[in-house]
Structures are given as C-alpha cells and as structure tokens.
Amino acid sequence: MIALLPDAFADQRAGLASVRMAGCFALMLGFEAEVAMPWTAARVDGSPVGWMAVNSSKPGRETAMSVLIQSSNDWAEAHLEDDPERVEAALLEAASELAGLDLARADHKALHRWRYAATPEPLGAPFLFDRAAGLAACGDWCLGSKVEAAFESGVQLADALLSEIAARA
Ligand SMILES: Cc1cc2nc3c(=O)[nH]c(=O)nc-3n(C[C@H](O)[C@H](O)[C@H](O)COP(=O)(O)OP(=O)(O)OC[C@H]3O[C@@H](n4cnc5c(N)ncnc54)[C@H](O)[C@@H]3O)c2cc1C
Incomplete structure (x- = not known):
C-alpha cells in the first residue's frame, strides 16, 4: 500500500508502516x-x-x-x-x-x-483519507483479517466520502 500511495500521502505513512x-x-x-x-x-x-x-x-x-x-x-x-x-x-x-x-x-x-x-498487526483505524490529495484507502488490513473488517472499513470510508461530498456541495 505504501508503494501505491504518492508522497502527498506522507502524513499517513507512519500508521501504514506499522501494518504487518x-x-x-x-x-x-x-x-x-x-x-x-x-x-x-x-x-x-x-x-x-x-x-x-x-x-x-x-x-x-x-x-x-x-x-x-x-x-x-x-x-x-x-x-x-x-x-x-x-x-x-x-x-x-x-x-x-x-x-x-x-x-x-x-x-x-x-x-x-x-x-x-x-x-x-492492523492499522487500528477504519480507513485512510487524505482530503487534500483526494485519495483514500480501505480494506481488511485497517481493522483485522476477516471479511467483517473489510466490510466495516469500506462502509466507514463510504460514510466519510458521502459527508465530504455533502460538505463540498
Ligand atoms: C485463504 C484465505 C481464507 C480466508 N477465509 C476467510 C473466512 O473464512 N472468513 C472471513 O471472514 N475471511 C476470510 N479470509 C479473509 C477475507 O478473504 C478478507 O478479509 C477479505 O477478502 C478482504 O477484503 P478486501 O476487500 O479488504 O481485500 P481483497 O479481497 O484482498 O481485495 C483487494 C483487491 O485489490 C486488488 N488489488 C491489489 N493490488 C492492486 C493493484 N495494485 N491495482 C489494482 N488492484 C489491486 C486485488 O486483486 C483484490 O481484488 C480469508 C482469506 C484467505 C487468503
């Protein structure tokens, strides 16, 4: 994931590096x-x-x-x-x-x-969302190893994106 994200995502790297x-x-x-x-x-x-x-x-x-x-x-x-x-x-x-x-x-x-x-060792947060860069990441690795973690991560990021869109409208 670190390799996929550009330097604009740098403030999120500390958390990402701890994911195993x-x-x-x-x-x-x-x-x-x-x-x-x-x-x-x-x-x-x-x-x-x-x-x-x-x-x-x-x-x-x-x-x-x-x-x-x-x-x-x-x-x-x-x-x-x-x-x-x-x-x-x-x-x-x-x-x-x-x-x-x-x-x-x-x-x-x-x-x-x-x-x-x-x-x-998951991220310990439901998703990553860099509003300035317009980039977000979610998946089971944020919260755990099972499909519930993937679902929970995706739903929470979707909620955050909807709020962001509503705030910008
Ligand atoms: C063998 C095995 C058994 C499992 N059994 C269970 C079980 O019984 N119960 C349970 O709850 N969970 C189980 N899991 C875990 C469950 O499969 C995962 O938690 C779930 O699939 C995670 O969903 P996700 O969407 O976060 O990631 P994924 O399902 O891994 O989806 C990530 C997607 O991103 C794509 N991708 C990756 N890199 C790139 C790239 N660079 N560019 C474009 N696309 C990319 C991949 O191809 C993939 O389609 C099991 C996992 C494994 C490996």
Missing part, C-alpha cells in the same frame, strides 16, 4: 470416492497446518468430497518462496498425520499462495 500482513497457503483436495475423515474441521497449533476443513460438509457443497488445508501464517511466512511442490508435500504430510489418512492420494490437488492473507 502475513501469508497463507491453501491446498484444495478433491476425492472421487468418500474419505473417512475423523472430523469436519480442525484448528491446529504447532504444525505447518493451521486449519483444515472438509469443505464438502458445508451446506450446498456436498456433490463431491473435498478438503481444504490452510497453512499457519507463521509457517507460510517462513516458506513463501519455497517450490510449490515442496510446500504441497509438506502440507500433505502434516495433514495426513493429523487426519490419520494418506491424503496424498487425492484425485485433485490445487495449491494457492496468498501473500497477504491475514493482518497480525
């Missing part, structure tokens, strides 16, 4: 036959895996067996530039151990790297 985001790998697995997973979701500590869910157990997604594995943010940060094959293998090994199943035999595998997936 963290990555996450998501590994999607698809199975042509049912796999007997021991649970539908697991939050995990002390493993490359941070979260696992049987995606096909969610309403409306039951057509084919699917499992989503998310790395922990710390592990992703340490392995962001690793070969995708190595990342996939490490996540499969850790997830298989957790589930007590060989998940590497999935019929479909897709790995995605999210470089800016979570915000361990």
Whole structure:
C-alpha cells in the first residue's frame, strides 16, 4: 500500500508502516470416492497446518468430497518462496498425520499462495483519507483479517466520502 500511495500521502505513512500482513497457503483436495475423515474441521497449533476443513460438509457443497488445508501464517511466512511442490508435500504430510489418512492420494490437488492473507498487526483505524490529495484507502488490513473488517472499513470510508461530498456541495 505504501508503494501505491504518492508522497502527498506522507502524513499517513507512519500508521501504514506499522501494518504487518502475513501469508497463507491453501491446498484444495478433491476425492472421487468418500474419505473417512475423523472430523469436519480442525484448528491446529504447532504444525505447518493451521486449519483444515472438509469443505464438502458445508451446506450446498456436498456433490463431491473435498478438503481444504490452510497453512499457519507463521509457517507460510517462513516458506513463501519455497517450490510449490515442496510446500504441497509438506502440507500433505502434516495433514495426513493429523487426519490419520494418506491424503496424498487425492484425485485433485490445487495449491494457492496468498501473500497477504491475514493482518497480525492492523492499522487500528477504519480507513485512510487524505482530503487534500483526494485519495483514500480501505480494506481488511485497517481493522483485522476477516471479511467483517473489510466490510466495516469500506462502509466507514463510504460514510466519510458521502459527508465530504455533502460538505463540498
Ligand atoms: C485463504 C484465505 C481464507 C480466508 N477465509 C476467510 C473466512 O473464512 N472468513 C472471513 O471472514 N475471511 C476470510 N479470509 C479473509 C477475507 O478473504 C478478507 O478479509 C477479505 O477478502 C478482504 O477484503 P478486501 O476487500 O479488504 O481485500 P481483497 O479481497 O484482498 O481485495 C483487494 C483487491 O485489490 C486488488 N488489488 C491489489 N493490488 C492492486 C493493484 N495494485 N491495482 C489494482 N488492484 C489491486 C486485488 O486483486 C483484490 O481484488 C480469508 C482469506 C484467505 C487468503
């Protein structure tokens, strides 16, 4: 974000510099036959895996067996530039151990790297708005890591913009 904003936004840089985001790998697995997973979701500590869910157990997604594995943010940060094959293998090994199943035999595998997936240290303000420069920024990184934070940030900036427009009319 700092790189996108011009120097006219300089007074906001102190706050922006304190924002810290963290990555996450998501590994999607698809199975042509049912796999007997021991649970539908697991939050995990002390493993490359941070979260696992049987995606096909969610309403409306039951057509084919699917499992989503998310790395922990710390592990992703340490392995962001690793070969995708190595990342996939490490996540499969850790997830298989957790589930007590060989998940590497999935019929479909897709790995995605999210470089800016979570915000361990958000801005702490709902948006940035430099009235003189006519520039504003919002997003989950202002308030947290989840979609509620993105929504709250966007709504609050929209309110501020509407007030600004009304004041200038
Ligand atoms: C793997 C994963 C799982 C998640 N699971 C959940 C969950 O279960 N529940 C939940 O509440 N939240 C979840 N989140 C978080 C949620 O996705 C985010 O909080 C939300 O998407 C943030 O919305 P946003 O609009 O702030 O940013 P984004 O959705 O990231 O949107 C930013 C947009 O800006 C675009 N962009 C970036 N740079 C530029 C540029 N230079 N020029 C033009 N466009 C650009 C991007 O392409 C993107 O479309 C998850 C996130 C990840 C990565």
